[in-house]
Amino acid sequence: MIRNDHQxxxxxxxxxxxxxxxxxxxxxxxxELIVVMGIIGLLVSLSLPAVTRSRQAARRLxxxxxxRQIGLALLQTTDVAGRFPACGNFGHDGNHHSWVVDVLxxxxxxxxxxQWDKDKPIDDPVNAPLAALFVPILTxxxxxxxxxxxxxxxxxxxxxxxxxGGVGFTVERSPGQHDCPIDPKGxxxxxxxxxxxxxxxxxxxxxxxxxxxDQFFRMGLFFNETxxxxxxxxxxxxxxxxxxxxxxxxxxxxxxxxxxxxxxxxTWASPNPYLTSFYIGDPCPDGKCLPGTVDYQRCNAGESAIxxxxxxxxxxxxxxxxxxxxxxxMTFCDGRVVPLSQNIDGGVYAALASPAGSLLTETPLQQTVxxxxxx
Numbered sequence: 001m002i003r004n005d006h007q008x009x010x011x012x013x014x015x016x017x018x019x020x021x022x023x024x025x026x027x028x029x030x031x032e033l034i035v036v037m038g039i040i041g042l043l044v045s046l047s048l049p050a051v052t053r054s055r056q057a058a059r060r061l062x063x064x065x066x067x068r069q070i071g072l073a074l075l076q077t078t079d080v081a082g083r084f085p086a087c088g089n090f091g092h093d094g095n096h097h098s099w100v101v102d103v104l105x106x107x108x109x110x111x112x113x114x115q116w117d118k119d120k121p122i123d124d125p126v127n128a129p130l131a132a133l134f135v136p137i138l139t140x141x142x143x144x145x146x147x148x149x150x151x152x153x154x155x156x157x158x159x160x161x162x163x164x165g166g167v168g169f170t171v172e173r174s175p176g177q178h179d180c181p182i183d184p185k186g187x188x189x190x191x192x193x194x195x196x197x198x199x200x201x202x203x204x205x206x207x208x209x210x211x212x213x214d215q216f217f218r219m220g221l222f223f224n225e226t227x228x229x230x231x232x233x234x235x236x237x238x239x240x241x242x243x244x245x246x247x248x249x250x251x252x253x254x255x256x257x258x259x260x261x262x263x264x265x266x267t268w269a270s271p272n273p274y275l276t277s278f279y280i281g282d283p284c285p286d287g288k289c290l291p292g293t294v295d296y297q298r299c300n301a302g303e304s305a306i307x308x309x310x311x312x313x314x315x316x317x318x319x320x321x322x323x324x325x326x327x328x329x330m331t332f333c334d335g336r337v338v339p340l341s342q343n344i345d346g347g348v349y350a351a352l353a354s355p356a357g358s359l360l361t362e363t364p365l366q367q368t369v370x371x372x373x374x375x
Contacts, residue, residue: 059141063160063253063322064329064337066137070161071250071331073106074099083235086225087163088271094121096227098276099163100138100268107137118227122269131269132156138268142323143255145314157267159258162318164249165277166220166353167191170232173198179232181216184279184304184318187287191215193364195288215289215365218356221248221333222277238333241355245333248355252278252330252340253322260314274318280353281305281319281346289364296367297346299353306342306349 078084085103089096097118104113112133117126133156139146140160168183180198181189188197191212198212213234217223221241223234241248257275260266266275281304283289283296300306306328309317320340322328330340333355347368351357357367 060324060329060339063140063142063324066140067161067251067253067329067331067337068335069107069137070103071335071337073103074163074250075333075335076106077103078238083237084222086235086271087165087169087222087276088224088273089118089227090224090229090271091121091227092229094123095265095271096121097127097269098271099222100159107135109135116269122265122267122271127269128264131265131267134158135268139258140253140255140322143253144323145255146258157259157269159268159275160253160255161251162254162257162276162278162320163251164221164353165223165273165279165318167216167282168220168279169224169273169277170216170234176200179213179234181212183282183287184274185282187282189216189282189284189287189289191219191284191289191365193284193289193291210363215360215363218359219350219354219365220279221250221353221355224271224273236355241333242359243351243355243357246336247352248333249353250331250333252320253324253328254278254309254318255321255323256309256312256314256317258314263315266315272315274315277318278320279304279318280350283346283350283365291364294364294366295346296350299346299350300342300344301346306340306344 074084085099087099089098097116101113101116101118104110104116112130112135115126116130117124120126122128122131138159138161143158143160146158146160168181168189170179170181172178173180173188177198177200181191183189189212190197192209192215194209196212217234217236221236224232225234226232238245258266258268266272270276280299281301283294283298285293303309303317304319306320307322309319309321310323320328320330324339327340327342327344329337331337351367354360354367360366
């Protein structure tokens with residue numbers, strides 16, 4: 001019996017050694033673990049760019065949807081009022097409101113719109129708290145300045161979209177010298193090239209040529225106006241967009257507008273022309289449009305070029321800009337949203353900003369018309 005048990009134990013010994021060996025080989029050696037981790041890291045590194053591109057595409061699509069909805073709201077506002085709204089309204093008692101306040105009812109923001117008092121300035125106790133509210137549709141998901149503010153729970157009244165202001169806006173140059181067209185650099189514009197700057201009264205020119213204000217009106221779509229104060233009243237209607245709704249910019253992105261922590265009035269409701277609108281670069285040297293000196297390539301060049309102001313402070317770069325690669329999203333007056341290359345030809349860019357560029361023919365400011373939209 002003993003011998004038989006001993007023989008059986010000796011017979012089982014190879015089986016036990018084989019089982020032990022198989023159990024010890026079931027784990028991974030350090031080298032094998034390093035190789036596996038390397039493969040996993042490689043797969044992750046290969047997938048991250050695809051995930052990033054997918055997220056960027058999703059943010060860009062949401063941004064385009066926002067622009068489309070805001071564009072439709074602007075067109076509905078125009079249809080009801082029979083005219084495009086002012087980009088900014090100013091009164092005897094201060095700054096009133098921007099175009100955004102006018103379109104709020106068509107952006108599902110009727111509560112804010114019904115509480116806003118348009119006869120009171122933006123800093124009035126009634127309006128100031130409303131202007132500080134964060135309205136998501138007014139911001140682009142790719143706007144890093146908004147994202148940073150939101151993450152810190154300090155987003156207040158931000159804005160990523162601005163309307164087409166053409167070549168500039170109007171100011172009071174001196175007491176009694178109202179409604180003077182200037183470019184964003186503050187230079188008074190001599191758009192008809194006759195050497196007379198901001199003539200008064202404003203509707204008279206001595207040589208019978210189109211006035212600076214006539215040319216100014218033809219080169220932009222939205223303007224500052226005085227609220228219930230007959231000093232500056234200037235606006236387009238669909239009928240005055242003679243170049244065609246499909247050939248005229250309506251809204252663009254600008255990530256350098258909206259809320260500024262250093263300025264409580266810098267919100268989507270501010271009528272400040274540096275916050276409401278985008279402008280093309282001045283095609284005339286120092287704002288003087290003399291025959292033979294007009295060069296529309298300047299309109300998308302230098303500091304006023306598309307996306308050139310990305311590193312500038314809020315409210316200091318009123319030109320189209322976005323954090324999308326290669327350009328900005330642009331809404332046209334027919335409601336289309338188009339990705340616009342930052343390298344678009346300056347002449348084409350200026351012509352698309354002008355709602356009545358065809359009326360500039362036979363003047364120093366004559367533009368390209370019948371624009372090819374396949375940028």
